[in-house]
Amino acid sequence: MSLLLSSTINEWVKMSARKKTIFFLGLIAIIPFLGLPVVLRLQNGLGITAVAGAHYPINILNMLTLFVLPLMIFMSVSDMFSGEFGDRTIRSVLLRPVGRFKIFTAKVLAAFGLIAAGLMLGWLSSTIASFFLPASEGMAGGIANSALAYAVAALPMFALCTVAVFIAQFFKNASGALAICILVYAAAKLITFVFPEYTVFSPTAYTDWYEIWIGSAVSAGKLMTIFSFLTGCAIVFYTSGYYLFDKKEV
Amino acid sequence: MNKDTVLDIQGLSKTYKNNRGIDNITLQVRRGDVYGFFGPNGAGKTTVMKIVTGLVKADRGSVRVFGYDVNEHYEEAMKDVGVLIEKAEAFEYMSGRKNLELAARLYPHLPNTRVDEVLDLVGLSANKKEKVGHYSLGMKQRLGIASAILSKPQLLILDEPTNGLDIEGMVEIRELIRRLAVEEQITFFVSSHLITEMEMICNRIGIIHNGRLIREGDIGELLQESGQSLETYFVQQIRAEREAANHEPAPIQYH
Known part of the structure; x- marks a missing residue:
């Protein structure tokens, strides 16, 4: 256990030493503030409340x-x-x-940690930014709702992460793996528009499942189905990824 | 397996897609040995070392380190082993010290001062805060050696440790190996394609050629056998092997 923890910390240290990671976390932190002038101008120009403060964190999500x-x-x-x-x-x-x-698990856990950090940072930053927007009714409830949305948004991101881990095992250079991950993701998103009937089979189709959680009528059955599907996907890709990782010769 | 055997390699074979590899390698490294694994480039030294350290899987054969099978009990087998395979691979976007700190985190028993101690030992103290990407090849190799000895291992596996070093660096590494073998009682399994280097630091030697171990023994014994230097001995062995291969009966052809 201590070796797994130490390895996970090592992966975190390596990730945080990369400028790209800092750039993305910085981007997540400033996006809500970059969006503020646009939203404010829209509201001042049109004279209507385009985005209420309580909903702003969800729009950012x-x-x-x-x-x-x-x-x-x-x-x-x-x-x-x-x-x-x-x-x-x-x-x-x-x-x-x-x-x-343990090495494989440590890497996946570190990636999960990064996702969690990104979501927490995004929620914190967008919640602070929302106070600069016109207040709407139920601001406190909105904050609680957005916290729930950001928390549950982690699951599809974890599942997506395991898919990327699986794909990465086929490449020996980071840029090749990155390009294919983006292509596969874009294709999976496109397919859901072209062939909506296949939506249920793609983990990328549930990246916005938090909307079901914050909707007025939550169907427990539907939530359970999606939860099982995403967890199942994550387990399958995690296991397949490890199988390939273990066989690799360096 | 003898209780003094630190590394036990039995019938190790591996064939790559290009048909090169190693064939039926069997050797033992005893506690306290500085075992030189000598052979020309491409003979199969690195393949053996990669299999021993779990980087590559063998087609046949077994490897036991301190009595533990490397494939089945990797963590126990590698607990007291330090390794440097080919050239040192470090994260270039981090400093030399940070790289060693990553490794040190995996050995909870190490004192906090150990990282600075090994940096000092390999002469990198002045450059410890510099990013590894700015290091010269020789400095990277020193960092690799520092990383290998960091955990105070009982067995050090070094594949061509003087690669990329200038003459002064080569002498320093040889002296370091001698010193660690005597003062710290570390057992070494060192490969090189430089026979004079092997002659200077090793007490036992295994000669590999075309993927096969053609001779193994104590340095003194081999020198006595050759009557001259190990260099001459190696050339004699290769010629003898080549002649034997030429005189082998042709395989039976079925029509």
Whole structure:
């Protein structure tokens, strides 16, 4: 257990030492403030409340889960797996008295940690930014709702992360893995528009499942179905990813 | 397995897609040995070392380190082993010290001063805060050695440790190996394609050629056998092997 924890901390230290990670976390923190002038101008110009303060964090979450977080996940996972195999720095990890299962799990946990950090930062930043917008009724309830939405948004992001981990095992350079992850994600998103009947089979179709949680009528059955599907996807891709990782020769 | 055997390799074979590899390698490294694994480039030294350290899987054969099978009990087998395979691979976007701190975190028993101690030992104290990306090849190699000895291992596996070093660096590494073998009682399994280097630091040697171990023994014994230097001995062995191969009966052809 202590080796798994130490390995996870090591992965975190490596991630935080990369400028790309800092850039993405910085971006997540400032996006809500960058959006403020646009929303305010729209409201002043039209004279109507386009986005109420209570809903602003949810609007930001839409953008984060659609573009920013997936991109950050693909980038980190590509660097963590394909990048380290490509420049052979993975050897400095594999040659320590830590089994491959723990190394693989530590990397995935570190990526999950990054997702959680991104979501927390996004919620905090968008909640602060929402106070600059016209207050609407039920601001306190809105904050609680948005906290719930940000928390549950983590699950589809975790599932997406395991898909990226699986894809990364096929590449020996980070840029190749990143490009394919983006292509696969874009294709999966497109397919749901072209063939909506296949939506249920794609984990990318549930990146906005938090909307069901904050809706007025929550169907427990539907939530359970989606939860099971996403968890199942994560387990399948995690296991398949580990199988490939364990077989790799450096 | 003898209780003094630190590394036990039995019938190790591996064939790559290009048909190169190693064939039926069997050798033992005893406690206190500085075992030189000598052979020309491409002979299969690195393949053996990669299999020993779990980077590559063998097609056949077994490897036991301190009595533990490397495939089945990797963590126990590698607990007291330090490794440097080919060239040192460090995270270039981090400083030399940070790289060692990552490794040190995996050995809870190490004192906090150990990282600075090994940096000092390999002469990198002045550059410890510099990013590894700015290091010269020789400095990276020193960092690799510092990383290998960081955990105070009982067995050090070094693959061509003097690669990329200038003459002064090579001498320093040789002296370091000698010193660690005597003062810290570390057992070494060192590969090199430089026979004079092997002659200077090792007490036992295994000669590998074309993926096969052609001779193994104590340095003194081999020198006595050759009557001259190990260099001459190696050339004699290769010629003898080549002649034997040429005189092998042709395989039976079925029509």
